[in-house]
Amino acid sequence: MSALVKNRRRGGGAGWLAAAPLLAVTLIAFGIPVAVLVIGAFSVEDGGLGFDNLSATMREPYIGSLWSSVKLSGVVAVLGAILGAFLAQAVLTSRSGLLREAVLTASGVLSNFGGVPLAFIWIATLGNSGVVTAALGLGAGALYNFWGLALVYLYFSVPLMVLVIAPALDGLKPQWREAAQNSGASTWQFWRMVGIPVLGPSLLGGGVLLFGGAFAAYATAAAMVGASVPLVTLQIADALTGNVLIGYENVALALSLDMIVIALLVMAVYLPLQKRSSRWLA
Amino acid sequence: MTVEFRELRRSFGGTVALDGLSLKIEQGELIALLGPSGCGKTTALRCVAGFERPDTGAVFIDGADVTRVPANRRDAGMVFQSYSLFPNLNVRDNVAFGLRVRRRPTSERHDRAAELLELVGLGGFGERYPHQLSGGQQQRVALARALALQPKVLLLDEPLSALDAKVRVSLREEIRRLQLELGITTIFVTHDQEEALSVADRVAVLKSGRLEQVGSPAEVYDRPSTPFVAEFVGTMNHLPGRVTGSTVEVFGQILPLDGTAPGEEVDVLVRPEAVRVTPSEDGHGFILASSFRGSIARLRVQLDGGGEVLADVPGHEAVRLAPGLKVDVTLVERPVLTAERTAVAAPVEPVG
Ligand SMILES: Nc1ncnc2c1ncn2[C@@H]1O[C@H](COP(=O)(O)OP(=O)(O)OP(=O)(O)O)[C@@H](O)[C@H]1O
Ligand SMILES: [Mg+2]
Numbered sequence: 001m002s003a004l005v006k007n008r009r010r011g012g013g014a015g016w017l018a019a020a021p022l023l024a025v026t027l028i029a030f031g032i033p034v035a036v037l038v039i040g041a042f043s044v045e046d047g048g049l050g051f052d053n054l055s056a057t058m059r060e061p062y063i064g065s066l067w068s069s070v071k072l073s074g075v076v077a078v079l080g081a082i083l084g085a086f087l088a089q090a091v092l093t094s095r096s097g098l099l100r101e102a103v104l105t106a107s108g109v110l111s112n113f114g115g116v117p118l119a120f121i122w123i124a125t126l127g128n129s130g131v132v133t134a135a136l137g138l139g140a141g142a143l144y145n146f147w148g149l150a151l152v153y154l155y156f157s158v159p160l161m162v163l164v165i166a167p168a169l170d171g172l173k174p175q176w177r178e179a180a181q182n183s184g185a186s187t188w189q190f191w192r193m194v195g196i197p198v199l200g201p202s203l204l205g206g207g208v209l210l211f212g213g214a215f216a217a218y219a220t221a222a223a224m225v226g227a228s229v230p231l232v233t234l235q236i237a238d239a240l241t242g243n244v245l246i247g248y249e250n251v252a253l254a255l256s257l258d259m260i261v262i263a264l265l266v267m268a269v270y271l272p273l274q275k276r277s278s279r280w281l282a
Numbered sequence: 283m284t285v286e287f288r289e290l291r292r293s294f295g296g297t298v299a300l301d302g303l304s305l306k307i308e309q310g311e312l313i314a315l316l317g318p319s320g321c322g323k324t325t326a327l328r329c330v331a332g333f334e335r336p337d338t339g340a341v342f343i344d345g346a347d348v349t350r351v352p353a354n355r356r357d358a359g360m361v362f363q364s365y366s367l368f369p370n371l372n373v374r375d376n377v378a379f380g381l382r383v384r385r386r387p388t389s390e391r392h393d394r395a396a397e398l399l400e401l402v403g404l405g406g407f408g409e410r411y412p413h414q415l416s417g418g419q420q421q422r423v424a425l426a427r428a429l430a431l432q433p434k435v436l437l438l439d440e441p442l443s444a445l446d447a448k449v450r451v452s453l454r455e456e457i458r459r460l461q462l463e464l465g466i467t468t469i470f471v472t473h474d475q476e477e478a479l480s481v482a483d484r485v486a487v488l489k490s491g492r493l494e495q496v497g498s499p500a501e502v503y504d505r506p507s508t509p510f511v512a513e514f515v516g517t518m519n520h521l522p523g524r525v526t527g528s529t530v531e532v533f534g535q536i537l538p539l540d541g542t543a544p545g546e547e548v549d550v551l552v553r554p555e556a557v558r559v560t561p562s563e564d565g566h567g568f569i570l571a572s573s574f575r576g577s578i579a580r581l582r583v584q585l586d587g588g589g590e591v592l593a594d595v596p597g598h599e600a601v602r603l604a605p606g607l608k609v610d611v612t613l614v615e616r617p618v619l620t621a622e623r624t625a626v627a628a629p630v631e632p633v634g
Binding site for chain 2: 179181280
């Protein structure tokens with residue numbers, strides 16, 4: 001941390017100059033779409049500017065889909081972070097090098113698994129006429145709801161969390177646990193007073209990553225639930241393609257702007273927390 | 283508070299770490315566990331701390347069998363080799379960790395931490411985080427933390443091995459001072475014989491999971507009971523000698539025997555400081571190399587008949603006794619230990 005700061009100071013003007021081309025590219029690649037998005041979001045029918053599109057997103061059905069997306073992402077982030085952390089800890093302490101390698105490799109693959117193929121796998125197993133549904137005699141529709149979607153999202157979120165948290169868990173020194181025991185601490189006291197605080201920054205970072213992944217996911221949901229679970233990404237797609245009503249392109253852009261704002265809000269909560277949890281690193 | 287190892291055995295898969303270790307440590311004593319890497323020092327210490335359970339045998343603290351007591355209920359403070367401070371807690375909270383575990387009030391925790399930090403010479407450092415401390419300071423904090431709950435026993439597992447030479451010496455003296463001041467029974471694990479000899483009341487030399495010898499530093503150094511101890515504690519010359527009655531002839535000198543000799547043709551064990559080197563035109567050896575160590579210089583002398591002898595001379599003589607110089611080698615007149623003849627012996631003509 002402090003080394004970074006020092007470097008930045010020492011770097012001064014020359015450092016910026018060297019990074020200028022990259023910054024320019026970044027600015028163009030991100031700036032132009034954002035500009036288009038913002039202008040579109042504030043453009044109203046008569047060609048002027050106004051809040052019509054944004055206020056439309058604050059009404060049903062859009063506000064409901066926004067909320068439902070946030071809820072889904074929150075659930076996936078929290079459950080994914082907890083399950084991922086436990087899985088990683090279990091694997092890393094298993095002493096079996098083979099298991100460790102296998103799980104980490106599988107996580108690398110699965111964390112990038114998404115879209116229609118992922119949806120298909122779940123439809124084929126737990127869908128209305130899926131293998132498992134049929135075998136266990138489950139009713140139809142077990143998968144096509146909020147929790148079904150959360151389950152499917154966890155399928156790539158948990159492995160992602162495993163990848164994020166594994167190095168941090170590896171960094172927990174066995175001496176810390178022993179020193180804690182030596183001072184009379186139980187296992188739970190060790191985790192509460194040392195383990196979890198030390199992992200804090202990584203846990204938080206992982207959670208935010210999972211939130212973002214779930215929040216922005218589209219193809220899986222589109223293939224799986226269609227309109228039965230309203231999600232903001234699905235609404236944007238509908239509005240853009242004129243699936244339901246035409247002339248809603250600018251509402252789609254306003255919804256995208258809402259997403260950006262929500263992402264910024266998440267960062268606004270995350271960054272101070274991150275800073276607090278890594279105070280001891282500074 | 284005494285500590286006793288009784289017939290400790292512990293193996294990991296195929297490797298035997300402890301092979302029937304028995305040792306009693308007296309109240310208020312600082313004992314050094316000394317031995318080469320892998321001889322089971324850490325394992326023995328961890329059996330006292332409760333991190334390791336012996337396969338057979340028992341550990342007693344203050345006469346009570348604690349072999350089955352879990353680590354967090356034992357009354358032993360431990361200092362690890364390195365990096366054991368909790369990185370998320372500042373120095374004060376690290377030291378007061380055990381008190382927090384016992385739910386003591388904040389004021390008491392702070393007072394006790396301040397007192398302990400004062401004791402280890404880190405008065406103003408309470409607010410710092412571990413990564414803002416030097417290695418030596420970190421180990422002082424670890425020491426304060428280990429003492430916070432006023433344990434019956436202090437366990438030190440090579441606490442100085444990650445530090446540089448100068449800090450190592452000053453900190454080991456400080457540990458000794460503290461230990462005497464608190465009168466706490468202490469086990470100090472080290473593979474550095476100088477460290478062991480300089481701070482311990484008694485030194486226990488371990489070899490392959492067994493006790494080889496235990497005694498005061500002087501005893502272990504001057505009267506090693508086995509060739510292994512002789513070799514491991516300090517440096518020994520193996521010089522070929524011939525025993526007659528209660529004397530042994532070596533380099534043409536007749537020296538009294540210490541103990542009994544294992545045979546007629548033996549190795550005579552002589553410390554480098556018991557070897558005298560004098561320049562002589564027609565000497566029977568020459569100086570091969572000289573390494574200056576401050577107060578002394580260690581010379582390697584090549585003998586004409588083959589074989590080498592190590593000799594320590596006062597540092598200021600290092601200039602006079604330079605490599606290449608022809609010299610005579612004599613031994614200080616005092617009883618010498620002997621060991622079975624090893625292959626090293628080369629025919630040596632009488633010197634001097
Ligand atoms: N947890 C373990 N698993 C497997 N083998 C172990 C374990 N702990 C110790 N050993 C083995 O037991 C033997 C004794 O180890 P120990 O750590 O007690 O040695 P030591 O005297 O402390 O050595 P060092 O000076 O290198 O620290 C070694 O051969 C070591 O490899
Ligand atoms: Mg060791």
